[in-house]
Amino acid sequence: MIINGVTIDATFAEAFPMKATRVIITAQNAKWALIAAQAMTGFATSVIACGCEAGIERNLSPDETPDGRPGVSVMLFAMGGKGLAKQLETRAGQCVLTSPTSALFAGITSDSKIPLGKNLRYFGDGFQIAKVINGRRYWRIPVMDGEFLTEASTGQVNAIGGGNFLVLAQSQPQALAACEAAIESMQKIPNVIMPFPGGVVRSGSKVGSKYKTLNASTNDAFCPTLKGQTATELSADIESVMEIVIDGLTQEDIAQAMRAGITAVCHLGLAAGINRISAGNYGGKLGPFHFHLQEIMA
Amino acid sequence: MSALTFTLKTRPDQRVDLSPLVCQQLQGKEHPEIAAIELQCGKRKVRVDALFALSGFDTSHIVIKNSVDKLDFIGKELDGGTVTVAGDAGAYLALGMKSGAVTVSGNAGLYAGCELKKGYLEISGNAGDFLGGALPGNKMGMKGGLILVKGHAGERVGDHLRRGVILIEGNAGDYCGSRMIAGTIAVMGQTGRFLGYAMRRGTLLLWQEPQLSATFNDCGSHTLAFLPMLFNSFKALDSRFADSASAFNRVRRYAGDMAELGQGEVLVKCTAF
Numbered sequence: 001m002i003i004n005g006v007t008i009d010a011t012f013a014e015a016f017p018m019k020a021t022r023v024i025i026t027a028q029n030a031k032w033a034l035i036a037a038q039a040m041t042g043f044a045t046s047v048i049a050c051g052c053e054a055g056i057e058r059n060l061s062p063d064e065t066p067d068g069r070p071g072v073s074v075m076l077f078a079m080g081g082k083g084l085a086k087q088l089e090t091r092a093g094q095c096v097l098t099s100p101t102s103a104l105f106a107g108i109t110s111d112s113k114i115p116l117g118k119n120l121r122y123f124g125d126g127f128q129i130a131k132v133i134n135g136r137r138y139w140r141i142p143v144m145d146g147e148f149l150t151e152a153s154t155g156q157v158n159a160i161g162g163g164n165f166l167v168l169a170q171s172q173p174q175a176l177a178a179c180e181a182a183i184e185s186m187q188k189i190p191n192v193i194m195p196f197p198g199g200v201v202r203s204g205s206k207v208g209s210k211y212k213t214l215n216a217s218t219n220d221a222f223c224p225t226l227k228g229q230t231a232t233e234l235s236a237d238i239e240s241v242m243e244i245v246i247d248g249l250t251q252e253d254i255a256q257a258m259r260a261g262i263t264a265v266c267h268l269g270l271a272a273g274i275n276r277i278s279a280g281n282y283g284g285k286l287g288p289f290h291f292h293l294q295e296i297m298a
Numbered sequence: 299m300s301a302l303t304f305t306l307k308t309r310p311d312q313r314v315d316l317s318p319l320v321c322q323q324l325q326g327k328e329h330p331e332i333a334a335i336e337l338q339c340g341k342r343k344v345r346v347d348a349l350f351a352l353s354g355f356d357t358s359h360i361v362i363k364n365s366v367d368k369l370d371f372i373g374k375e376l377d378g379g380t381v382t383v384a385g386d387a388g389a390y391l392a393l394g395m396k397s398g399a400v401t402v403s404g405n406a407g408l409y410a411g412c413e414l415k416k417g418y419l420e421i422s423g424n425a426g427d428f429l430g431g432a433l434p435g436n437k438m439g440m441k442g443g444l445i446l447v448k449g450h451a452g453e454r455v456g457d458h459l460r461r462g463v464i465l466i467e468g469n470a471g472d473y474c475g476s477r478m479i480a481g482t483i484a485v486m487g488q489t490g491r492f493l494g495y496a497m498r499r500g501t502l503l504l505w506q507e508p509q510l511s512a513t514f515n516d517c518g519s520h521t522l523a524f525l526p527m528l529f530n531s532f533k534a535l536d537s538r539f540a541d542s543a544s545a546f547n548r549v550r551r552y553a554g555d556m557a558e559l560g561q562g563e564v565l566v567k568c569t570a571f
Contacts, residue, residue, distance in 0.1 A: 067523050068530075103523050127561065129499070130480065131524055132442075132461065134531045140524055149523040 001294045005270025006277060008293050013164045013258070014281035015289040018047075018077045019084045020159030020249060021114060022057065022107030025096055026071035030059060036099035037072035040091045044076070045196045046245075048205070048216055052078040052087035053161060053247050055193030066105045067149065073107055075193045077161045077247040084156060085114040092150070093120050097141070103149040106136075110155030117141070117150030160289050163246035163254035166204065166222060166278040167265055172240040174273030176200070179242045181268060182261035192248035192257040204243040204280055219280070238275055251289055259296050266297075301359035301382070302332075304350035310368050312340025313388060314349065317371035321379030321398065324357040367407055373400040376417065389426070392419045395443065408452075411445040413438070414462065420536075424449035427471065430464045430483075431457035438479065440464070446537055453490065456483045459500060465532070465539050475502045478562060482528070486538060497555050497562035503528075504566045505544075514554035519568050521548045 001008040025040065027033035037056050044054035057073040065071035076091070078084035096104050097120055106116060117139040121128040124141040130152075131138045137152035167182070169175035183199035186192065194200075209217035220226050221233040222241045234241070244261055248254040262277050279293055304319065315338040324332055333347035346352070354361070358379040362372065365385035372388070373381040377396040386404035393409065395417045405423035411430040425447045430440035431454055439458035446465045453471035456464050459481040466483070472490035475483050478497035486505045493508045502508075529545035538544055549565040 067527055069523075129501070129561075129563070131482070131501070131528070133524070133527050138524060138527070140522075146520060147522060147524070 001297060003266040003269075003297065006266045006274050008262070008266075008297055009276060009278040010292075010294055011279050012281055012284070012293065013162070013279035013291040014284060014287035015160045015162040015164075015254065015291065016079075016287045017289075018053075018079060018159045018161035018247065019081045019156055020075060020077045020108075020247070021084060021088060021154050021156050022073060022075045023088070023092070023116065023154055024060065024065055024071050024073055024105040024107040025099075026060075026065045026067050026069040026103045026105070027099070028069065028101035030070035030072075032099065032101055033070050033072045034059070036096050036102045037074050039095035039099060040074055041076075041195075042095070044087075044091075045201070047077075047079055047161070051083060052076050053193070053195035054087075054091070055195045055199075055247075057190070057193055058187065066151075067103055069103070075107075075191075075247070077159055077193070077195070081112070081114065081156055088154070089115060089119055092116060093123070097123065097143070097148055097150075100145050105151045106154035108155040108157060110157050112156045113153040114156045116152060116154045118152045120150060121152075157249060159247065159249050160251060160254055161247040162287060163248060163258060163289075163291055164204075164243055164280050165258055165262055165293065166241055166243050166276075166280065167274060168222075168234065168238045168241050168276040168278060170237055170239055170273035170275060175240040175242045178265045178268050178272065178274050179244060181264040182244055185260040185264040186244070186246070186257045189253065189257040189260055191250065191253040192246050194244055194246055194257075196243075196245055199244060201243045201245055204241070207282060207286075222278075233278070235275070243280065251291075254289075255291055255296050258291060258293075262293070262297055299356040300354040301356050301361045302352070303354045303361040303363060304346070304352060306350055306362070306364040306366065306369075306385075308349075309366050310339055310349060312342070313368050313370050314339045314344075315371050316362075316369050317374035317393075319346070319360060319362075320373060320376045320381070321358050321360060322377045324360070327357065329355075365402075365404070367405065370407070372402075373398075373419075376400060386423070387421075391421075392417070395419065405449070409433070411440055411443075411464070414440045414443045414445065416442045418443060419445045421445075421447045421449070424468070425451045425455075425466075427452035427454050428457055429455045429466075430459055430462070431455070440481065446535060446539070448537065450487065451485075455485075456481065456500075459483065465535075465537065467538050475500065475562075478502075484539065486544070494555055494562055494564055496558045498559040499561045501562070502564045503549075504564065507566060508564065510552055510564065511555070513557040514552040514564060515556060517551040517553050517563075519548065519550050522551075522565070523547070525549070525565075 041054040060071040121139040205216040336343040370388035373392040383402040389407040391410040408426040432439040450468035469487035476495040478500035484503040525547040532539040
């Protein structure tokens with residue numbers, strides 16, 4: 001398949017089941033809501049070493065938030081429910097509770113709940129106050145700037161992590177420009193996050209390593225400087241490869257985001273130095289969710 | 299299907315216990331069966347049809363017409379469905395209600411909404427003492443749900459209140475919020491003496507400046523984020539509480555009762571910013 005001169009490889013992205021949640025952070029203004037959200041989603045690019053993958057889903061206008069203030073929707077993904085709960089609590093406590101004027105609310109409903117402010121309330125040292133409003137429990141925790149308002153729990157749902165595609169370009173600036181265009185389009189899709197810095201990862205990994213202590217290492221088949229040293233996947237004219245990783249609530253959400261991203265890249269086309277779109281997989285043996293690029297773009 | 303309606307024929311001389319006439323107990327029963335139910339009236343038992351004329355069949359919606367303040371225990375432990383009272387209600391209205399809704403077009407007597415667990419109670423007139431309180435000797439009053447009083451309320455509103463919301467558009471008597479454990483009481487009108495007496499936790503939300511005991515300490519004026527959300531939750535009510543002009547988020551906060559646990563609060567609408 002070729003779109004605007006860009007070859008779409010006959011391959012697929014392999015993704016895994018994860019647990020996910022969504023929270024809504026609000027603040028006095030959009031600036032401070034974003035600061036809290038950025039802090040909360042910092043160091044959350046990959047479950048390999050971060051404990052969870054997290055990202056900003058989108059900005060919320062005051063009429064979309066529970067307390068009528070500007071807000072940000074944040075999603076967190078982890079390999080299991082316990083890990084997700086731990087990461088959420090730690091990040092909420094260290095990054096949102098501490099952020100001036102912030103408030104924190106559940107962003108997703110589910111029968112399966114994980115604590116949000118349920119345990120953070122103990123920071124109030126006995127001065128915390130519970131309020132049940134419309135059947136939902138909130139905690140008012142006294143803090144130095146006033147009160148930190150947080151919902152007691154949020155929902156936890158089954159989700160998918162590791163949807164991806166690779167952008168193979170003739171130069172590094174061209175690869176980055178294409179990825180930036182892709183991310184801009186993908187950010188409009190609900191229920192997904194692209195957890196890496198700016199949504200783009202330049203160090204895609206393969207499973208395993210020659211070093212026994214490492215369980216992941218550089219994806220040498222896609223490293224342009226190793227074209228003559230390894231079983232490369234790259235043709236002579238490709239000088240830079242970047243990857244976009246997508247976590248989403250459902251297969252359809254991820255497929256939609258991949259379609260939006262690849263379409264944006266292909267819109268730039270071969271004329272902008274983009275040769276191919278490929279995807280990362282493990283031969284289909286590890287992840288139950290397969291996103292076939294050509295099917296998505298059909 | 300029209301609501302199952304009990305129309306009071308004459309005002310009874312003695313108080314009548316109406317607790318058997320709740321939706322879940324009448325479900326599946328026909329008129330003859332319902333008419334034969336015996337109600338405690340003073341020291342005697344009287345058949346339903348001796349006091350009421352019956353009409354309608356929908357047991358999930360009960361209407362009591364011509365109701366007077368002698369009819370006690372209306373909607374007692376109601377577990378789903380609605381009870382509409384046209385007129386006044388006696389004591390123990392919606393006592394221990396588990397879910398559903400009870401509305402009264404007139405006044406209600408003592409202990410209305412007492413130990414209510416869940417559901418909605420609306421009193422268009424005035425309510426007597428111990429609204430949403432605990433029965434004598436019991437340690438927990440209302441444990442959930444919402445009570446709306448459009449008129450005034452008597453003394454000891456929310457005595458031992460554990461959870462839930464009591465809204466009073468008019469005035470509240472002495473000892474409002476006494477011995478509160480938690481929950482919220484909002485009063486648009488005046489409050490009496492000994493407000494929040496021995497309250498442990500919970501919120502008393504006031505529109506008018508109260509007479510506070512010396513055991514309540516001033517914590518200053520604050521803009522509280524939970525208040526707009528609380529007022530939003532009243533939007534669906536047919537009440538002045540639903541009016542956005544009644545809402546505010548800036549309050550003077552008083553903590554107390556310091557003679558008790560002292561984790562309760564009285565929030566008074568700030569008139570000056």
